[in-house]
Amino acid sequence: MGKINLDSTDITILKFIIEDPKISQHTIAKKINKSQPVVGARIKKYEELGLLQYQTGINFRKANLFMVIVNLKAIDTSNVWPMAKYCPFIINAFRISGKYNICVLLASTKLEKLYKIVNFHFRMNPGIKKISMELISDFARDFILPIDFNIETLKPSMQDGCGDCDFCQNKKIMRFEQPQND
Known part of the structure; x- marks a missing residue:
């Protein structure tokens, strides 16, 4: 699999998650004027592609x-x-x-x-x-x-x-x- 292209909505969602990993999908949705299911689907896609990962260290x-x-x-x-x-x-x-x-x-x-x-x-x-x-x-x-x-x-x-x-x-x-x- 090659590199993943990100649109401006992807970048905004990822920015919010990186700044606050505990932020809710609902809060992100309100901030970017999208529905929670849209935000949730994008986050799930990032995780499935291995783009968004969580690490304890x-x-x-x-x-x-x-x-x-x-x-x-x-x-x-x-x-x-x-x-x-x-x-x-x-x-x-x-x-x-x-x-x-x-x-x-x-x-x-x-x-x-x-x-x-x-x-x-x-x-x-x-x-x-x-x-x-x-x-x-x-x-x-x-x-x-x-x-x-x-x-x-x-x-x-x-x-x-x-x-x-x-x-x-x-x-x-x-x-x-x-x-x-x-």
Whole structure:
């Protein structure tokens, strides 16, 4: 499925929901001079298309957590996606343009864990040609994202990566190894 086109009514409805997720369909309908069933049908359509989603998370602006941005120049960007999916320290990853081609967000209650993850998965990796790591020291606005608190039980090391996480257990994808040609 491609990108979804939004008309001015869609944008207005979504704006109200984003500003106040608990706003009623009736209230939105009154504000935009449409009926509640019309507003309800549009909201249902947004949800079915995956355009409007609801997410519970931690407000990084208020939590005592460390978040880092790691910019990477990877030989093959598709090799980062399995790590982004399975490594519990990685909040998300993005393909970007410019001198780096991947941006990764990582979080933990301990900064030293993040250093070990970055060193093991990226700095020691021959598939990564360039790396930059920046600690986020403050947020201008609330920044709410889910976090896997199972990371508290993991003890990252330079030998085992995260250790017991699903990603590090799969040694084939862990080091971005390319399949051997026979």
